[in-house]
Amino acid sequence: MDESLESKFTSLKAKNLKIDLTRGKPGADQLDLSNQLLTSGVLSESSSGVDVRNYGHPLGIPEARGLGAELMSSNIENTLVGEQSSLLLIYQLILANYLFGLVTPWKNQGDIKFICPVPGFDRHFRLLDDFGIKMLPVPLTGSGVDITKFKALLEENTNIKGIMSVPRHSNPSGDIYSDENISELLQLGKEYSSEFLFIFDNAYLLHDFTSSANQTPVWDLANKYNVLDQTAIFCSFSKVTFGSGGLSFAAAGTKLFNLLVRQRTSMIVSSDKVNQLRHTEFLKNKDDVMSHMKKHAALVKPKFEVAFNALDSLNPEIGNYKKPTGGYFISYNTNKPIAKRVIALCEEAGVLITPAGSTYPNFNDPADSNIRLAPTFLSPEDLKEAMEVFTTALQIAFQEKLS
Ligand SMILES: Cc1ncc(COP(=O)(O)O)c(C=O)c1O
Secondary structure (H helix, E strand, O other): OOHHOOOOOHHHOOOOOOOEOOOOOOHHHHHHHHOOHHOOOOOOOOOOOOOOOOOEEEEOOHHHHHHHHHHHOHHHHHEEEEEOHHHHHHHHHHHHHHHHOOOOOOOOOOOOOEEEEEEOOHHHHHHHHOOOOOEEEEEEEEOOOOOHHHHHHHHHOOEEEEEEEOOOOOOOOOOOOOOOHHHHHHHHHHHHHOOEEEEEEOOOOOOOOOOOHHHHHOOHHHOOOOOOOHHEEEOOOOOOOOOOOOOOOEEEEEHHHHHHHHHHHHOOOOOHHHHHHHHHHHOOOHHHHHHHHHHHHHHHHHHHHHHHHHHHHOOOOOOOEEEOEOOOOEEEEEOOOOOOHHHHHHHHOOEOOOOOOOOOOHHHHOOOEEEEOOOOOOOOHHHHHHHHHHHHHHHHHHHHHHO
């Protein structure tokens, strides 16, 4: 190893750092933006006349359903408010299809498959794996799914049940799917099968920090191509108000919506209307949400800039990344197969990074290249230290490969 790199790494290790860069969590300063939720006191009755303290309204109070519909551009009748987690709603949608299906239950259809854009969200892969669903990776291009490869997967495989995508600020690549890309996906999937599901996990719908990229709402595109009954859209307030203390929302075409409702109402009698009212008193409409999100952006953006500065100082031969304009992640791709080694070196120096391979189905990143960084939770000082360790580890691992 280059002597100066070696001595730098030794002195970084001597700092005995304990920094966790693994998960995309809001920083405490971001959580403080919603503290009013803790002190506002909840009214017992919503303006629509619902006594939120009691059973009833399993799909949510009209105020919260209306807010979800406004955010996703969906119809209120086709929009429900879930618990605090959109991932749970997605799980329930998959479960509903597995048990009952739009036509035939998936459980009776033998080996079924799903298309997964990569790099992607480890929890999506885990969820699909729970049902024994085979995952077919398709690369992202920077503006959505690689359509040629998507088409090839459809041609080569039977029994594909759908695609699970994050159309805005994808986790971790930051892709914002273009309207053309979403339109092509919708048309090709519809042609493939009337059972092909389009699951849009819009977890970062509201989370721009520099982007002003226009995107036609997915709901409108699905409506245009007449595939609403095969389309489900999800979002949540996990990174708007409190991580796992917000609201989640789902919207789908009527057939699919009813399937989800059928499944959920076996699980729950009612919904948490107290939290719904607390939230809709705090954030009454889309304008309120958007101005709240601007405050998040002001806190998040400088942290991303710390990370960008560190990455931009590297020799471009080592790897590449695209600056995200929103969301919670940076996706760094090494040019040589060194992701595992880089992450091991970081751990040696007290910096935890999401394990290599996590951004691929079955932890299988064939190029051992993709590394996900989550800068939001750390203080700027810790982030700077963590990035120094990361960039040093990258240089060491790259040099080892050259020698
Ligand atoms: C793409 C994506 N979907 C869903 C979630 C989880 O959202 P929720 O807290 O609403 O379950 C995350 C959180 O990291 C995410 O990145």
